[in-house]
């Protein structure tokens with residue numbers, strides 16, 4: 001039993017399913033199988049990125065399901081992201097066309113700026129350029145200049161909408177004060193340990209949808225991290241509704257007003273994570289989940305800390321697992 005799924009409307013009139021399949025770090029081959037299965041289960045929103053190296057697998061799965069008549073192109077929302085070495089304004093169109101070539105479709109639904117900081121360009125495939133000392137080569141390109149180049153992609157028909165990811169409140173406010181086209185999303189890390197209440201409220205005020213990455217705190221069974229994923233207390237909430245811990249966490253993020261992007265390559269877990277629209281948490285459940293907030297991040301991008309556009313200087317940098 002899935003329950004009724006209400007689509008959300010963006011500030012540019014487009015619509016989106018309020019849950020998406022994450023695809024970061026899926027093993028080669030697994031990503032295509034995961035997307036094929038997810039579409040059969042009912043997912044109509046897939047999150048990928050140039051950086052993940054799996055745009056081709058996402059595109060292949062979507063094209064297969066269109067060819068089989070399971071979906072039409074307009075039924076599915078594909079988000080992908082501009083990587084940090086493509087931030088020079090004159091490289092943005094090239095980057096988007098390269099992504100479309102990988103995906104094998106004429107347009108994507110949403111193109112996000114993956115991070116506000118930039119890397120030196122040393123070729124399309126050199127994603128994390130390093131100097132002789134092994135330090136990541138950062139360059140000071142203003143994200144406003146990159147954004148202006150992204151705005152042009154809509155008129156070119158390469159993407160329907162544009163947005164940002166990992167922008168903090170100051171960066172988002174500065175962008176809003178200086179853009180022609182407003183971002184429709186800010187994709188940020190959200191889970192009980194990092195509830196992002198202030199940033200979510202700023203986004204809501206400005207009619208920007210928040211997509212929540214690492215909704216399960218990038219669950220790691222061996223390390224039993226993060227605590228909220230392996231804690232009997234959260235399972236007691238699940239027991240009230242006959243749901244798993246993952247389902248409780250995903251539901252919590254939906255009720256915070258975000259769109260969670262749980263990643264799974266496992267068919268049973270892909271189904272489990274989607275089955276969250278037939279129950280509602282109560283105030284006591286929210287209070288317990290809120291109590292895990294301690295500001296800990298999974299994706300801290302410490303290699304870019306020296307950039308003036310690094311987004312997390314003002315927040316706690318406790319880290320329980322390294323992102324990259």
Ligand SMILES: NC(=O)c1ccc[n+]([C@@H]2O[C@H](COP(=O)([O-])OP(=O)(O)OC[C@H]3O[C@@H](n4cnc5c(N)ncnc54)[C@H](OP(=O)(O)O)[C@@H]3O)[C@@H](O)[C@H]2O)c1
Nearest residue numbers: 022023024047213214215216217218219246262263264265
């Ligand atoms: N914009 C950004 O900078 C950014 C950064 C990070 C992530 N993202 C996006 O957000 C998505 C989600 O984040 P994430 O992949 O880092 O972490 P996540 O979704 O919080 O966690 C993924 C991990 O949880 C496991 N898992 C999934 N469902 C489960 C369940 N029901 N029970 C137990 N374990 C489960 C997965 O294993 P199995 O695959 O084996 O199920 C995987 O190891 C990414 O895939 C990506 O699309 C964006």
